[in-house]
Amino acid sequence: MDAETYLRNLAESELRRYRGGGPESMLDATGRMRAVAAAFARTGVLEPGVADAVVDELTTALVIRSPGDPRVRHFARVRHVRQSPRGASIPPGPLTVSVTPAGALLQLRDGTTDMDVYLFAAISTPGLACLSAGVLSLPKGSLPPRSEQRQGLPSPSPPRLLSGWALQGVPGDLRAVDETGRSYDLVFNGGSDGTWSTGQFNLMANPRRQPPGAAQNWTCLDVGNEEHSVRIDLTASSPSAEVTATPNGLRAGEQFLRIRTEAVFGSGYHDIGTDLPALAATVPALRAVGLLPEDSASARLIAALCRRYAVTREDVTDPPAELPVRWADLLTGGQYSAGREAIGTDPPPEAASLSVRFPETDGLTIVLSGLLTRGQRTTMTGVFFGLIEDGYPEGPCIWLRDGAGRWHVAKIGSWSSGGVNVFAAEVVPPLPPSPAAVDILVISRTADMRASAPLTWWTP
Amino acid sequence: MNWYDSLPAADTQVPCGSGSHTVRWEAGQLTLPSHPDAEAELVLAALGGDKPACVAVAETWARHTADLGVLATGPRCVADQVSVSREEIEQQRTGLAPILSSGVSRVSGVSVARSGAGPRPATRPGLGSHLASALGSGMAETLRRQQHRLELLELLALGAALQFRLSGAVCAAWAGPDRADERASRRPELAAALTGRFAPAAEEWLGIDPDAVTVTPHEGPGWGSVEQTGQGEARRLRATLPVGWLADVWACGLAVVAGHLVVAVEEPGHPRARVLALPAPGSEPVPIEVHATASGSADLPAWEITR
Numbered sequence: 001m002d003a004e005t006y007l008r009n010l011a012e013s014e015l016r017r018y019r020g021g022g023p024e025s026m027l028d029a030t031g032r033m034r035a036v037a038a039a040f041a042r043t044g045v046l047e048p049g050v051a052d053a054v055v056d057e058l059t060t061a062l063v064i065r066s067p068g069d070p071r072v073r074h075f076a077r078v079r080h081v082r083q084s085p086r087g088a089s090i091p092p093g094p095l096t097v098s099v100t101p102a103g104a105l106l107q108l109r110d111g112t113t114d115m116d117v118y119l120f121a122a123i124s125t126p127g128l129a130c131l132s133a134g135v136l137s138l139p140k141g142s143l144p145p146r147s148e149q150r151q152g153l154p155s156p157s158p159p160r161l162l163s164g165w166a167l168q169g170v171p172g173d174l175r176a177v178d179e180t181g182r183s184y185d186l187v188f189n190g191g192s193d194g195t196w197s198t199g200q201f202n203l204m205a206n207p208r209r210q211p212p213g214a215a216q217n218w219t220c221l222d223v224g225n226e227e228h229s230v231r232i233d234l235t236a237s238s239p240s241a242e243v244t245a246t247p248n249g250l251r252a253g254e255q256f257l258r259i260r261t262e263a264v265f266g267s268g269y270h271d272i273g274t275d276l277p278a279l280a281a282t283v284p285a286l287r288a289v290g291l292l293p294e295d296s297a298s299a300r301l302i303a304a305l306c307r308r309y310a311v312t313r314e315d316v317t318d319p320p321a322e323l324p325v326r327w328a329d330l331l332t333g334g335q336y337s338a339g340r341e342a343i344g345t346d347p348p349p350e351a352a353s354l355s356v357r358f359p360e361t362d363g364l365t366i367v368l369s370g371l372l373t374r375g376q377r378t379t380m381t382g383v384f385f386g387l388i389e390d391g392y393p394e395g396p397c398i399w400l401r402d403g404a405g406r407w408h409v410a411k412i413g414s415w416s417s418g419g420v421n422v423f424a425a426e427v428v429p430p431l432p433p434s435p436a437a438v439d440i441l442v443i444s445r446t447a448d449m450r451a452s453a454p455l456t457w458w459t460p
Numbered sequence: 461m462n463w464y465d466s467l468p469a470a471d472t473q474v475p476c477g478s479g480s481h482t483v484r485w486e487a488g489q490l491t492l493p494s495h496p497d498a499e500a501e502l503v504l505a506a507l508g509g510d511k512p513a514c515v516a517v518a519e520t521w522a523r524h525t526a527d528l529g530v531l532a533t534g535p536r537c538v539a540d541q542v543s544v545s546r547e548e549i550e551q552q553r554t555g556l557a558p559i560l561s562s563g564v565s566r567v568s569g570v571s572v573a574r575s576g577a578g579p580r581p582a583t584r585p586g587l588g589s590h591l592a593s594a595l596g597s598g599m600a601e602t603l604r605r606q607q608h609r610l611e612l613l614e615l616l617a618l619g620a621a622l623q624f625r626l627s628g629a630v631c632a633a634w635a636g637p638d639r640a641d642e643r644a645s646r647r648p649e650l651a652a653a654l655t656g657r658f659a660p661a662a663e664e665w666l667g668i669d670p671d672a673v674t675v676t677p678h679e680g681p682g683w684g685s686v687e688q689t690g691q692g693e694a695r696r697l698r699a700t701l702p703v704g705w706l707a708d709v710w711a712c713g714l715a716v717v718a719g720h721l722v723v724a725v726e727e728p729g730h731p732r733a734r735v736l737a738l739p740a741p742g743s744e745p746v747p748i749e750v751h752a753t754a755s756g757s758a759d760l761p762a763w764e765i766t767r
Contacts, residue, residue, distance in 0.1 A: 008652030013671050015536070015656070053605075057532040060609055064533065064542050064616060 003046040003289045004054070010036055010285070011058040018062055026062050028277060033058055035278035036285040038393070039260075043252040045289050097385060098124045099367045101353035102131060102232045103458035107145055108171055110227040114143035115171055118351045118459075119223060120370030120381050122234055123200070128420055130200040131176075131186070131223070131232075132369045132381045136349060137169035137195055146348060147460040152226040153177055158207055160185050169194045173225045176203055178218050186223070190422065191413055198379060198424030241356045241440075241453035248447055253291025257282060257298035259445045261305075262397040265330055265409050273309035280306055284315040297321065326399050326407035326441070333406065333429040349374040350433060352455040361444045363387055366396055368440070371431070371455060378427035380410050388421055394445055401439040402431055463632045463704070464488040465728035466712035468752075470621035470759040475546065476513040483514055483618065485625045490521045517618070520611050521626065526633035528646060529612055531653040531706075534627045535620065537660040538713070538757040544617040552610055621759035628711025635704035640679060643703060650677045650703050657706060661715035662697050666741065675699045683724040688741035697741065709735070713760030717750050720765070730761060 014029040033055050040046035099121050106117040118134040136143070153175055166172025167188055174186035185206045190199010221232045250258065260282070264275045283299045286292035292299065300321035306313070307320050308331070323331070349372055356368040364386040372379045380400070398410040410425035431438070434457055442449040469486035481494035492498055492514045505511035524530055535542050616623055634643060634650065643650060654677060659670035666688070678684035678700035686699045701723070708725040709715055712733075715722055720737035723745050727734040731752035736745040752761030 002648060004648035005651050008648050009655055009674065011532075012536075012652055012656035012659070015540075016659070016670055056605065056609075057529065060612070061533045064544050064613065065540070 001288050003040040004050055006285060006288050007033070007037060007040060007046065007051065007054050010281075011054055011061075014058060015061055015065075018065060026066065029062060030055065030059055031278040032281040035260075035282050039253075039256055039282040039286055040289070042394070043256050043286070043291055045291065097357075097365070097367070098122075099355065099357060099369060099383065100234045101355050101369070101456070102234070103351070103353050103456070104223070104230045104232045105146065105351070105459055106174075106224055106228060106230040107143070107147070107149060108225065108228055109143070109145065110225075111171070112140060113137050113169075114140055115169075116143055116146075116349070117171065117174070117223075118349070118370075118372060119230070119232060120351065120353070120372075121355070122218070122221065122232065123367070123369070123383055123420070123422075124218075125385070125420065129184075129203040130189075130420070130422070131203070131221075132200050132383065132422055133188075133190075133198070134349075134351075134370075134372055134379060134381065134424070135170050135188075135192075135197040136374070137197070143348075150222075150224070150229045150231065153222060153224050153229050155226060156183060156185075156206070160206065167192050167197065170197045171225065174201065174223060175206075175225065177222045179220050190424070196374065196379075198381060200420075200422040241451040243356065243358055243449055243451045245359050245361065245447050245449045250446075251291065251293075253286040254293070254296055254298055255445050256394075257286060257292065257296065257302070259394045259397070259443065261298055261302055262443045263393055263395055264305075265327065266395070266397040266411060267393070272305070273311060276302070276306050276309055276311045277313060280311065280313050280316050283318070301327075326401075326409070329407040330409055330428070333408075347433075349459065350457055351459045352434075352457045354380065354438070354453055354455055356440060356451050356453045358442055358449045358451070360386070361396075361442075361447045361449065362394075364396060364444065366398070366442060368398075368453070371427075371438075373431065373433050376430050378408075378430040380425045380427050382423055382425070384421040384423060395443060397443040398425065399441040399443070400427060400431065401441070403435045403437065404432070461728055462488060463628060463635075463707040463711070463725075463728065464625070466708075466714065466725065466730050466733050466761070467625065467628070468730055468755060468759065468761065470625060472618045472622055474514050474517055474618070481512075481514045483517060483622075485622055488629065490518050492518055517614065520614055524611065524615055524626065525629045527612075527630060528634070528649045528653070529608060530615070530626055530630045531656075532649070533612055534616060534623050535758070536656045538620070538760060539660070541620065542616050542623060544613045546617055549610065549613050549617060552606075552613065620757065624711050624713075624758050624760060628707045631703055631706035631711060635702065635707055643677060643679070647677060651675065653706060654699075654701055654703070657710045658699060658701065658715075661710070661721065662699075664716045665719070665721045666697065668695060668697055673697045673699070675701055678702045683736060683745060686721065686723070686738060686741055713756065713758075714750070714763055717748070717763045718765045720746075720748065732766065733763075 011033060014033060018025055018029055037051035037055050041048040041051040102119040102121050104119040106119065108115040108117065114137070116136045120132045120134070123130050123132060156175055160173065169192045170188045176184040176186055183206050184203040186201035187204055188197070188199060188201055190197055218234050220234055222229050223232060224230060248255065248258070260279060264272045264279065279302055283292065283296070283302060296318065299318040301323065303316050303318040304320035304323055306316045352371045354368045354371045358366045364384055366382060366384055368380065368382040370381040398412070400408045400410065402408065408427045408429055408431055410427055412423050412425040435455060437452060437454045440451045440453055464487060469484060471482050471484050473480045474483050476494065481492070484491045484493055495501055495512055495514050498515050498518065501512055501515055505515070615626055654675040655673065658675045659673040662668055662673045663670045672695055679702070684700040684702060686697065689696050689698070705723065708728065709722050714725065714733070714735060717735070717737065720739055722735045722737045724736040725733060726736060726747060732749065734747060734749050737748050738745050749766040750763045751766045753764050754762050756762040
């Protein structure tokens with residue numbers, strides 16, 4: 001059967017099942033349709049525009065069978081299966097990127113709140129220089145000093161380019177001065193919950209007299225404000241991790257199903273059981289258009305997940321397979337319960353350099369830069385170079401294995417700037433404090449990449 | 461012989477001016493009894509006068525009589541109730557760009573509802589080329605889809621009787637022997653339109669799960685085929701039917717008559733018609749005469765076998 005006919009017949013089936021149901025069943029119906037439409041569009045058997053149009057028509061058909069229910073109209077607003085890739089401004093050709101562990105803590109105690117700025121790594125490309133960072137902001141007096149402070153940087157001249165703008169919980173007056181005396185304004189790009197912020201400080205030359213690419217020659221940076229500063233040694237070498245990349249050799253349908261299933265674990269904090277009906281609907285769809293073999297390993301794993309979550313659907317017909325150890329670890333260790341927030345009696349955050357660069361796969365290069373534990377939460381920082389889709393429906397999926405052999409997944413959030421997506425990932429379940437090394441597994445659509453990386457804990 | 465000969469006339473009311481006017485479907489055409497000279501009213505509207513709502517409805521109808529979007533959103537059977545309120549339409553209209561919601565289209569042919577299908581996309585209503593070029597293609601496409609959806613909703617708001625009659629017009633527009641190539645290029649949409657409407661009829665006929673029913677468009681001589689395989693949960697019904705079945709049979713409420721599946725209409729008519737019907741899967745179709753006893757849901761005739 002051709003893909004468009006399958007999708008349209010599925011729409012007819014969903015419409016019959018709907019029969020004036022509430023918004024939940026509308027979400028179920030459109031969720032299954034979007035999943036199948038995405039499967040066809042991403043495996044190249046259906047034009048994305050046609051897939052969108054079919055989903056769009058079904059959504060309209062469902063809405064007009066729910067008269068007077070404003071909730072249904074609300075749920076109908078998000079219609080499209082096409083994702084918007086981010087980071088599209090990457091120049092063509094090989095990307096020259098430098099990632100150097102920074103490992104510095106800047107303690108700011110002079111404002112209305114206490115702030116600790118954890119500087120993980122200096123990242124530079126021909127178009128961008130930045131410092132990946134995490135910022136802890138607490139009420140005045142909450143953060144005791146942890147080390148001796150260097151004096152502040154001289155008054156900026158000329159004044160800061162973007163003065164007066166700052167995200168809550170992030171210092172807005174930071175600068176950096178390199179070894180030649182050149183000055184840079186630090187502008188934060190990332191996410192914040194008001195207490196803990198993660199992202200990157202972009203270095204903007206002030207005055208603008210040099211391209212960011214000059215950053216690749218830095219040997220040290222002084223970072224701070226007029227009261228406090230910290231020196232970052234950018235000549236220190238860090239132990240490099242050996243990376244292996246293994247193409248998975250799968251056909252397009254199997255690749256799609258595998259990465260979508262992995263992504264269920266690595267995205268969001270909702271019960272993965274809610275994702276399974278839509279995922280299960282893609283199995284017969286891909287088979288119907290000849291993209292999935294009868295003995296599909298991914299289909300059997302989806303069947304196993306459906307059995308575990310008591311998802312009963314007529315399209316789950318494959319015999320369940322044994323779950324991979326990493327999935328089982330996550331499912332038994334708490335898949336969506338990230339560790340609790342830090343409380344006053346917790347030890348101060350600990351940060352480690354984690355320096356791993358994975359080779360480009362599926363147009364995406366991943367660089368890991370740091371790890372931070374705070375209370376019972378673990379955050380991993382890093383950078384994506386290349387196109388990446390909102391919600392990471394096709395990965396990358398990053399798994400960590402601690403010294404005790406337990407697996408943890410990285411739930412990623414990222415922010416795009418200058419063709420670079422700096423990310424901070426919640427490691428779930430949180431890593432035990434101070435491991436000496438982690439094994440890393442990155443699953444992308446076409447390949448698996450593995451590394452064993454030493455962790456250098458640098459916080460005082 | 462026309463597909464609509466088996467259908468009685470149907471009226472609906474449309475708010476127009478300060479009152480409410482009758483819009484009538486009769487013999488395949490939409491007519492406006494309260495606007496006997498609609499063409500003149502269009503000329504006045506072009507000169508700056510107000511366009512009566514009835515006239516605007518008829519224009520919209522004319523633009524969609526070959527629009528497969530009607531089949532994607534419209535009713536599949538009489539139990540499948542599609543309900544669109546005018547308040548909802550107004551709400552959506554206010555969300556459109558002002559130039560689109562005020563109606564920049566100029567389409568003539570008010571009282572005629574005949575076929576006029578074009579290549580995909582089936583219609584490009586309300587978006588002048590100057591505007592389309594001024595907007596980015598992505599924005600223009602989004603606006604075109606919104607306007608298209610809004611027009612469909614306006615037509616579906618005319619009520620169940622006219623929903624079935626518009627669906628019949630669309631199917632008839634695609635059923636002609638001169639459109640085989642176009643049908644081939646839109647085969648997935650036509651297959652789904654057939655399956656979505658035949659499956660409930662098959663359920664009524666055999667009690668089969670509609671999800672076990674698939675239909676593919678039939679081309680060439682003959683009425684097509686209906687084949688049942690398997691038993692229990694493995695029971696399947698596969699049919700091939702011409703697109704014209706939707707207009708001649710389904711849109712006229714003739715799909716199942718007294719336990720027979722009607723596969724073709726030999727002589728359309730109302731209140732009497734002659735059809736070919738299957739008493740059971742695998743049997744040969746038999747000619748039967750049917751007569752309409754009364755108007756049922758959607759102003760579709762309720763048919764009984766005469767002999």
